[in-house]
Amino acid sequence: MTTPQNIRVAFWHNVFSPYRVPLFQQLAAFDDIDLTVYYGSMKDAYRAWHVEFGEGYRYGVLPSVSLPGYPYKFNYTLINELRRHRYDVCIAVENEIGCQLAYIASRLTKTPLILWSIEIDYEIIRDPQERTLASYLKRLPGFLKRKLPQIAYAPFTHGAAYVKRHADAYLVAGAATERHLRNAGATGECFRFGNTIDTEKFAQRLSQQSPNALKQQLGIEKKRVILSVSYLQKRKGIQYLIKAFLQLPVPDSVLMIVGDGEYKTELLKLLPNDRHDILWIGHDEDTSKYYAMADIFVMPSFSDPWGLTVNEAMLAGLPVIATTNIGAKELIQGNGFLIPPRDASAMKEALERLLLDEPLRKTMGVRSREIIKDYTISHSAEVCRQAIYAVQKRRKI
Secondary structure, eight states: OOOOEEEEEEEEESSEEEEEEEEHHHHSSSSTTTEEEEEEEEEEOOOOOOOOSSSSSSEEEEEEETTTTOSEEEEHHHHHHHHHHHHHHEEEEETTTTHHHHHHHHHHHTTOEEEOOOOOOOOOOOOGGGGSSSHHHHHHHHHHHHHHHHHTTTTHHHHHHHHHOOOOOOESSSSHHHHHHHHHEEEEEEEEEOOOOOOHHHHHHHTTOOOHHHHHHTTTSSSSSEEEEEOOOGGGOHHHHHHHHTTTOOOOOOEEEOOTTHHHHHHHHTTTOOOEEEEEEESSOOOHHHHHHOOOEEEEOBBBSSHHHHHHHHHHHHHHHHHHHHTGGGGGGGSSSEEEEEEEEHHHHHHHHHTTTTTHHHHHHHHHHHTTTOOHHHHHHHHHHHHHHHHHHHHHH
């Protein structure tokens, strides 16, 4: 019989993420938690992350197949793995296929299932330029390409909705995720783990940087730096940041974009030939040097479940401009500005205010550090542990 000192936990995560490794290591370090992590995939096609699983926890990568036109991989051995090992508690990421497989296995083995979610409900705001007939016709092939698989795989969507309603408990990134699940009909207890990064490691990297020397290397030592760190997809909203920057009447500033992606070609079309104040850094595994030399951080996404780069920027003591369509908006509390998505004008006003007011930038930067100090891996791991104990206790009643 399993004792409270040794709860065997399976954690299915849809894809490897370097941000999650420290959490898994911390969970595995608890004397009373015996953790096994199952990754659904080693690599996200849209991420350039270096895959380094780390040490200190047990893990495996499950085989998978891809379904035509469907974005999620099918881990066909997941049910058997969970049934064979008969864990005491199962945690599964909210995902259309994987969470259903974990749910089926949990019901077959009478194991409590905790749904892990960072998803939020987005406010749909269209760019006025996308409302023309020509724009609709241009987007029609892409719309049909997305819609037809959605119709074909509708049972998966309904199945995932069922799991959202019937999981035994929920580990949620924040308030917006909890609202998302409640709107979907979830009635179980929600535990907010506070989506975060390895703050100690990142703070150490920041402390090792020499901002003035770095700025000198780039020839921007007398410039104020607006920073955005992002994979370059349309939904990341960098196009609106560029439009806002091009309107700024502040000549001694530069826009630094760290990241790469398929949308860069479209972004380059927005730039006049005579503008040399936008720096394209590309992908870099160590982003701390860019935060260290920045004055303002911007996250212009119009759909992002959280946005851990906001955590990084706040740890660096930066004021943050972000849209209301990201989960991390709950971190903006007197340390920056929240603006509507797809609104270059509002972004320009927020940027101009911060660029012209150094005392305000410093005050907001101090506030960023005050807020983010409580968002630690230790806290997240302890909340996960509380959720595990809660469902384990109910199982015994």
